[in-house]
Amino acid sequence: MKSGETLGLVGESGCGKSTTGKAIMQLPPPTSGRVIFEGTDLASLHGTDLRRLRSNVQMIFQDPISSLNPRRRVEDIVAEGLRIWGIGDKSVQLAKVDEALGTVGLDPDTAKGRRPHQFSGGQRQRISIARAVITDPKLIICDEPVSALDVSIQAQILNLLEDMKARYQLTLIFIAHDLAVVKNISDRVAVMYLGKLCEVAPPDQLYAQPAHPYTGALLDAIPVPDPTVRPHEQPTLSGDLPSPVNPPSGCRFRTRCPRAEERCAEEEPLMREIDSGQYVACHFPLIGDTAAPTESVGALQTQAAPTV
Amino acid sequence: MSNRRVSSRLLASLVLVLAMVAAACGGGGTDTTDEGEEAGKPVRGGSVTYALEAETTGGWCLPEAQLAISGILVARTIYDTLTAPNAKGEYVPYLAKSIEHNDKFTEWTITIRDGVKFHDGTPLTAEVVKNNLDAYRGKYKGRAPLLFLFVFQDIADVQLSGDKAVKVTTKKPWVGFPAFLFASGRLGIVAQSQLDDQKTCDRKLVGTGPFKQVSWKVNQQFVAEKNPDYWQKAPDGKPYPYLDRITFQPVPEPEQRVNALQSGQIEALHASGANEFVPLREQQDAGTVKLYESEKFAEVSYVMVNASKPPLDDVRVRKALAHAIDREEYKQIINQGLFTMASGPFAPGSIGYLKDTNYPKHDPDEAEKLVKEYEDEKGPIRLSYRSTPSPATTAVAQFLQQKLKAVGIEFNLATVEQSQLINTAISGDFQLIGWRNHPGGDPDEQYVWWYKGSPANFGRFADDEMQRLLDAGRSETDPDARRKIYEDINKRFATQIWNLWANWTRWVVATQPNVYGINVETAPKLPDGSGPFPGLATGHPLHGIWVKK
């Protein structure tokens, strides 16, 4: 990942998106694969170093209730990062809290003394964002930050995240199960299936010409707000998600893939660039008729290992 | 018994114990009974459940057993003693046919009754009696009597005298010896099989008594059924007992016993606390229960002092305790005004009884003076008092504590389970302890309790004068001289304060109105034709009990 970039990470529920997010934070450390942050393998860090590094990476969570401590006041929640690292004295901290609350669109004076339950879901997500940005992190992992919110609020929060990104020069990883949400905010979109990336591409390219059958199916599932367009005739995705503990052999998607052939069961497809900036892990992609070469082109580590 | 006048009422019994469950004796109350005349003819059959104040967890391997009143009652259903006290308190032959002594009271010949059988079918022989006596005095293989050992220290030898008699030789003249063959009902004659039983001697009981053991579940019940071959014959010519079955249930909480009787759960109980006398007398007035109360040949309730350890080895401290306690208030508060306060160990009617022994009067100022005197000399007095955890005994303990605190004596309380209390006393690991002992009988029976160095001298006072008096009393044959000796003993207690006297213990046996045969008027006569013993301190015979249908 490049600094300042927004990466959208998309996939069905349970496919390992949040795990990827947490793995980056080493919460808990991933069982395999590596996380390289500014040239450091995070798995090699322990104790204070790890904690200090974590403060450079922040998370915004899906559930606005669970992610804020109900027993603490907003001021304490937001200031926590500063206090942990002893940044500034009390007045500096207070000023920073006010500033952060202000930038996320909350009135610091009324908000500070209250507790999370006195806020609406959208406001709570704003608090989460204020908490995340207060220590000037480099990377923020947004774990489905808007999926629990009303549609009207979703847009506000997405806009706010865009603003924040610009204001604090953030790098964002934006996790969502919905391709539509990430389309506008992402510089690149990665599609994940059962813990593996299957396609990475800039959003416009991805939406216009999905290469992986799974991406295609996901795109088909987006409701189109145009009554003249008829729903797809063929069912988009059938069957249940196989167990991630014991994934199918070869290509993980083959059990649900309309294009699956014998090879898919025997050989795991590797990630390759199929178009400029568009990478796919499929033997029989939707674009370009060429079957995948048998030799690895090698690009991205498949197991949740973005680099910055 | 050829010779006696002795009227011994002795007995000492060992270990008795029982904390001072407040005791009895209602200011000369009458020994009530309103039955007798309308009782009619005894009926055979039926059963009685009798609630006892305690379980005898140690069992009834008699030579070794530590029996309190409840245990004695059970022992008297299964076993017979060689002698028994009669209406006048004289010890007359019971299981023995006769008991004779030489002129110097140093040789006692016990002749065995013919045709008596143990519950296992074996006959009562002179040899079994000899073995029993040897077992009690610690000379029988396999039996280890700890306390009777000392009671019978003055026995020199026990020998068979022909096949129908046993001859006991004593080390010195022993005037009151027949009383010791009763030993408060503890000296039952045990069958040979039980005597030789090493494992289950405490729970497989075989005697000659009116009832045979059926079962014993500890803390639950002891069941005994009629012994059809019992040697004592009722007036109708058939053997006693009248009842088919008797069941003893230990019910330690006195109020529960009264409750059980009132609710018809049981037919009889015994009790000695003021808290029980009050409701029982009310029910007697209402005609719902029948009482037999007795303060004859009573025990005395008291605080036993361990005189072997400072500060209680100093007579001034003991005197201060006596002066500190308001005995009149004790009577009102603890005994609800019911029982007579004791002046000494010997109850009214007993040899040695004195109305006024000159026991220290309530005098807090004098007490305080003595305390101060002692403390200036030897430092602060700190005492501890042990009693069982029952409400009645803790009330006594707290009352005493208040009174002593008022004269500047600190005093802490410790509760000890009933069955541990006796061990506490024996081991001497106490300063003050609530106690009840010395039932009336022959005063010589108290010998082991007070003799210098005796292990049963729980108070551990070692007094040469007392030793001299006790020895003199044991062998003195002249009644007047004897009385004088025991009066001196009584006075010696009042000046030395080895015990702090409370009240004479009054016992009551309460039954359903249709139960007869316990009180003196309806109880069976003794084999020699004399009247039944009126005291209740060592239980009562059970073979004459019958139930009107």
Place this chain on the structure above:
Amino acid sequence: MAKLVAKKMLQLVLVVFLVTLFTFMLVRVKPGEPEDLLVPLSSVGTTQEAKDIIEKKKDGIRADLDLDKPLYQQYVLWMSDFARGDLGNFYAVSSERPVSDRVKDSLPVSLQLMIYAQLMALVIAIPMGVYSAYRANRPVDKVANTTAFGMLAMPNFALGLVLAYYVGVVLGWVPPTGYTSPEVDLVRHLKTMFLPALSLAVGQIAVYMRLLRSDMIQTLQEDFILMAKSKGISNARVLWRHALRPSSLTLLTVAGLNVGALIGGAVVIEVVFALPGMGALIAESILTNQYVALQSCVAIIAIGYVLINFLLDFVYSILDPRIRNVRAAG
């Protein structure tokens, strides 16, 4: 499944080992020589004969308890005796009574008390719980709830004392004290057990009722109840046939777990009502320093408790995997 059984068994063995070890240590660590605690007669011997008797007694106890051996051997020997049913003795100056004798007499009493209390609690609590769930937040429910709270706050020993006197004596309905075994007189047995069982049950009634009520309220909101109602099935039938069963799982779990606790938990009640059960036996053992007996009795109860837990755990994990998870979490 076999793996689960094996794992549980291993756990069981471990817990039993630790429980017995704990009991064993608790008694052995107490200051003072065991034989002196059991026969506190050290200072009696003024004569050689008496000393001999006492020493012989203590030697016997030392040999009996293997006191000359190291602690771990004592434990192993005790456990192997225990496993063979030899629970040691009650030692007294005049007797040595096997503890197993007493346990044989006491255990049934405690089990009876426990079962009656349990049954009584369930029989009263279930209708109360069902009805107050049905009438949730109505006056009936509030009264029932308040009653439950009240019952929970009653110290069972004080309740026992009061019941014994007022119900047993003043009203004279049932015997206020004592024990009659069912073989002797079944009716009387049931009567004597009534008040102790009730005293013990009162707290449980409240617990069970509240438990059932809250589960039931949830069940009543489920769709299948609505459907049953819409089919015109009578309220009573809906409550008893359709709603009770799914609601009673938690109740039965808790009731089952209480079984073990109740065996020993009735100590005070047994003392109040003069019932010769295990609780009274343990109290007696503790208060009279009969520590061999104490060791064995406590071990019996602890093992019983662990076993019951084990069985319940096991049964329920088979019946309902959700419970396994919940329990694992708890």
Place this chain on the structure above:
Amino acid sequence: MSALPAETDVSLAPAGPGTSDQAAAEASPRKRRAFGIGALLAMGWLGLITVLAVLAPVLPLDDPLESVGAIARKGPGSAPGHILGGDSIGRDMLSRTIHGARASLLVGVTAVLIGLLIGGAAGLLAGYFRGRFDTVLTGTFDILLAFPSLVLALALVAFLKAEPEAGTKGLSTVTIVIIALGIVSIPILARITRANTLTWAQREFVLAARAQGAKNSRIIIREVLPNVMPAMFSIALLGMAVAIIAEGGLSLLGVGVELPKPSWGNMIAEGRGSLRNAPHIVFVPAIAIFLTVLALNYMGDVIRTRFDVRESAL
């Protein structure tokens, strides 16, 4: 009620597993503030009894240890100046009841504090760190829980009780009872704290705190503890109730708070022989226990409802 804390925690068990945090979180502020009349009464009684207990030595009461012969066994109202009458040896019942509250409340509060400090801390750490530490701790507590609690308390009291030698002072009986009941309450409080910690420690705000680089100690104290506190507190209230009752049970067995110092438990034990002619000696302290336990249980319940405490999943 059962004298067993182990049962009691079950007993007061959940109003069902499905109570969601959502509900609590979204309860309106006003509703959260309001206490019902019941809670007010309960707090009033607890406050009153606490104040009386604390102030007992300076209140114009009779000496609780001094007998007045004339009022022995006299019922409430029958002796002027002694509104609750006298006990079996004529000590003022009102004074003894108030002084008894000192001992009973002291036992209840301190025993539970011991349980909270040790059991609470252990449960918190076990629930937070899990792993082997958790296994060992849970195992230990399971063993302690395998003993019926009153039996364990009784055994501990017997164990701790030194033979009273003249002139020496071992632990006072109050201390012994407190320690024994404290030890008994440790596994119960630990178990409940652990269960609650488990659920809270998985919340995302804990993750967020770790993401911000907070140390475990800070997370436990700042993030987890405040949330587990209501559960601990409500169980602590129940625990106090149980301890007060347990002291009574121990008193009845003769090993409770040492006489003549009154506790509600030993007052009942003392009065049990006089139920027939002086029932008030049992009833007055019994009612005091009843009301106190009722109030404690009720407050525990109120707290549980307000904070939506999750019970230990038994």
